[in-house]
Amino acid sequence: MGIDIPWARAELAQFLKLTDLYVPPDPPGVITISSYMENRGSEADIVASAHVVEQILDRLLPRWRTEVPNDKNKTVNRWYQHREAAQRADAALQRDAEVRARLGDNSPQLSAGAMHPWVWEGARALWQSGHFREAVTAAARKVNAETQNKVGRRNPSETKLFQNVFSLSAPKADEPRLRLMDDDGSDTFRSIHRGAMAFAEGCYAGIRNPNSHEDGLPELPEHEALEQLAAFSVLARWVDAATLETI
Known part of the structure; x- marks a missing residue:
């Protein structure tokens, strides 16, 4: 059975939403100058979402762990590699058929x-x-x-x-x-x-x-x-x- 594209894209979108980075607001009456950013979702929700997303990535991009850069996992955010892989996977789900058709290779793909x-x-x-x-x-x-x-x-x-x-x-x-x-x-x-x-x-x-x-x-x-x-x-x-x- 082929992958359920709407479901997979929804899971990827939810993960990207949870791991979106933002500058948290200052406490009332406090003004800080900092570049610190955090994820919008809780760590528990992100981990739960990542459990599903990693399986989607394994199906769509089997070598994402070695091919997608992870150098910013420590300096930017621990989910940096996951986020880029999720963005690539979503693009593949959304546009793979179009790309293959435009490039003249619309033959069946072996997964x-x-x-x-x-x-x-x-x-x-x-x-x-x-x-x-x-x-x-x-x-x-x-x-x-x-x-x-x-x-x-x-x-x-x-x-x-x-x-x-x-x-x-x-x-x-x-x-x-x-x-x-x-x-x-x-x-x-x-x-x-x-x-x-x-x-x-x-x-x-x-x-x-x-x-x-x-x-x-x-x-x-x-x-x-x-x-x-x-x-x-x-x-x-x-x-x-x-x-x-x-x-």
């Missing part, structure tokens, strides 16, 4: 935050710090672990795990299967499960292994890493939706 939760939960922290290759590896490990959890096994793992769970043979006492459709004896049933095995092997042999075992590899470009995450998201959705078949 890491919209991928299967196993993938994005595994990758999020590393992705936000710009460690794209490691983020893909972490996502691969998460999909492997969740698949093991679903079938109740710790061995085998990765390629051998998926070959086993998508095997066309009947389940055994210690080897449950994952079924993407009922076994009706059709070529479709066989094709789907052979395809799932081959796809999983490609993900782990062709993506996960090189990313985690080759020293000195340059950092992945973000768009390539996003494509690799998408591959693991497809696999995760298949596993998540599959029926567990035991004896």
Whole structure:
């Protein structure tokens, strides 16, 4: 499901309102000369709002913590970085479609935050710090672990795990299967499960292994890493939706 734009913009606007800076009035009968400014909202209200806003920012600007300047957090206000990120996110929500159309790129956009939760939960922290290759590896490990959890096994793992769970043979006492459709004896049933095995092997042999075992590899470009995450998201959705078949 896509982001609820009116809701997100309202949350961002509320946060910006709470963190707006102003010079507090002098007490009655007192005149002060000071550049001191404070936020309009209470600290409790700002913290509560920030909890939601940070999740919006993570979806729209995954690397806002490293890409948006925070040098004025101490000298101006602790919420300075959040405010600039919120302003950028609001502009993206309001004008992204227009900008892409005007620049001649109005194609569908792929969002890491919209991928299967196993993938994005595994990758999020590393992705936000710009460690794209490691983020893909972490996502691969998460999909492997969740698949093991679903079938109740710790061995085998990765390629051998998926070959086993998508095997066309009947389940055994210690080897449950994952079924993407009922076994009706059709070529479709066989094709789907052979395809799932081959796809999983490609993900782990062709993506996960090189990313985690080759020293000195340059950092992945973000768009390539996003494509690799998408591959693991497809696999995760298949596993998540599959029926567990035991004896």
